Amino acid sequence: MKKLMLGNAAIARGAYEAGVTVVSSYPGTPSTEITQEIAKYDEIYSEWAPNEKVALEVAIGASFAGARSMSCMKHVGLNVAADPLYSVSYTGVGGGLVVCVADDPGIHSSQNEQDSRLVAISAKVPMLEPADSEECKQYVKQAFLLSEKYDTPILVRLSTRISHSQSLVEQGERVEKPLGDYEKNIAKNVMMPTMAVKRHIFVEKRLGDMKRFAEECELNTIEHKSEKVGVISAGIAYQYAKEAFPEASFLKLGMLNPLPTDLIKDFAKSVDTLYVIEELEPVIENHCKVIGVDVIGKQILPKTGEYNVGMIKKAVFGINADTHNIDEEAPGRPPVMCVGCPHRGTFYVLNKLGLTVSGDIGCYTLGALPPLSAMDMCVCMGASIGMAHGIEKARGDDFRKKTVAVIGDSTFLHSGITGLIDMVYNKGNSTVIILDNSITAMTGHQDNPATGYTIKGEPTKTVDLEKLCKAIGIENIVAADPFDLSGFEKVVKEQTAADGPSVIIAKRPCALLKGVVFSGALEITDNCKNCKMCLRLGCPAISTVDGRVVIDSSQCVGCNLCVKVCKFNAIEPITPLTKGMKL
């Protein structure tokens, strides 16, 4: 029976049917749901690793040990896992090894828009790219076969619109893959110079073999229609192109590295004009140019952002959409911290103190936006601490005393800890605020080594952040509640003024976690002088209507932060009577 499935769920289903037994990943939009779905299959061992590098290393170990294994991450996560990826390309595999990487064209939830196909080329790892959920399932199964046949890890590239679109999938049965034999083989699995030199030669030969496969495989298919117009496309861009060019012939590529040569040349000969439709980098287009095939691509379509059918029609045919128009621009609606979010207290205080804030990746990156406006920089996972240390070394102690790093609990364990070790080792004095909300929140509440639970919800050891910081040499560690605004402000002032490195653990759980309860909606009373101090919290439940401050009772949970900043005692819980009137 066909079932409507997210691309990510279909990847998980494919891995399940392929007999995978070990999956290790780190969450990252848009890849997270793959491993969440995997965790529902009890036949597969699954885990959240502290970061993508460790995740891939776990999968490599399982592969060496003879199991079919998988690791899933977002595009920037593949940078973190790049070190093992580039070398496991040399060693090859034992059991099949598949790495799923989800790109984010349009930057829906990321810090950049890099194209993972370039990583595949550079690491010399073959890459498949499905164009809908059914293909997600099929391609993952195919990837395991190819991995074992050609002795290579295989990358499966996804993008936001593939990962997060649902389409129909035919479900199959799981075929158990018996554990392969484990054989010690240092010539293959120990990458030191004498061995690696030989393995590099193997890798080049393997790429040649896979290129021959690419010329003939069913992953790359030609759909003959018009002799006038041909389109080469892959992945989600293929779906857009199919609608924009209903009459054209298509070469749909399912394998993006290595790319075929003869197949493309033959296809080019069968049409008068040839377009390449691909989001982000001109990977297919450049390949066509290298092999002497003339195509139209990036000269009419951008390297930035997502494509859509209308955009392609406009660029190719000059057709504008027929739409209803309103001249007035709609004000933007950027994402905001949720009502009851513990980070709101932290950033309110940091803004009030006017500190330079070295930031990191997570929900709290939203602290950069007005009105909290309390983040100066955010580059990648874990960078906040190293950057704060660099700021101190560049600008000296006075500036350091007006600077803090902020980093979430999961991000700290991902790659912040090494920055902190660097700071202690190299005699830094910066203050790091670990925003411990007891969960990996931004990606949708995944457990991590500091939550005390595994991906399956089983109790496990909990990393004690305080003891961890102590063990690496931090002497000044203070836990503080970010909702105790005055107490938190005092702690930040003290720690930034002190000499020596310090850590403040801002401890309060994510407002969306089960078991977090608030007192219930608040309202503005007649005491209000309309000073608008409460608006500085950037709470989505507080706004103005006809110039007067109001609290939206359908949104407010009663976290009471606004009560604390109000100098006129003008915010109180809704009384049953007024609540009745509001309804």
Added chain:
Amino acid sequence: MTDTINIMIVGVGGQGTLLASRILGNAAIDCGFDVKVSEVHGMSQRGGSVVTYVKYGEKVFSPVISEGEADIILAFEQLEAYRYLKFLKKDGTMILNTQKIAPMPVITGAASYPEEIIEKLNKTGAKIIAIDALSAALKAGNAKAVNVVLIGVLASKTNIQKDIWQKAIEKTVPPRFLQVNQQAFEAGYNDQKGGGCV
């Protein structure tokens, strides 16, 4: 080949647009259509402007809908209706919840919430159906059922049979919220005037 039906669901992160799109997707599958549902996860879910796309027909390619291509836009909030109007087909229908939620630039005073949005939408000549879905949801027993009230309105505008919608709701909604959602669906379904449009 029958044309693909393109439906957009727009709103504010946290309003339940995702669940609405999944109910719609499940109803369309039950009718034997090819279906694609494109969702939003991650950062933009946090109170930002969110849009999900549902397309169904004989064969669906792109999961995303371009400007001027939506048969129906189901808008959970006035400003979001206004923002996405340009995606509506000339003869398309906008179903609009009259609720207003101020975005942060309005809260901080950097921008102002457009006035008389419904009047402006009507002036463009687009077919607009406005409903106070929040009040209807509260009557059904839960403010969070706004999404299913709107699905009810949408259901009354499609050629998909009512019992298929009801089954899709049973399949998609957690059992403990089923009764509230069934009432919310009825409220939306019975609210509307006029016949089917797609």
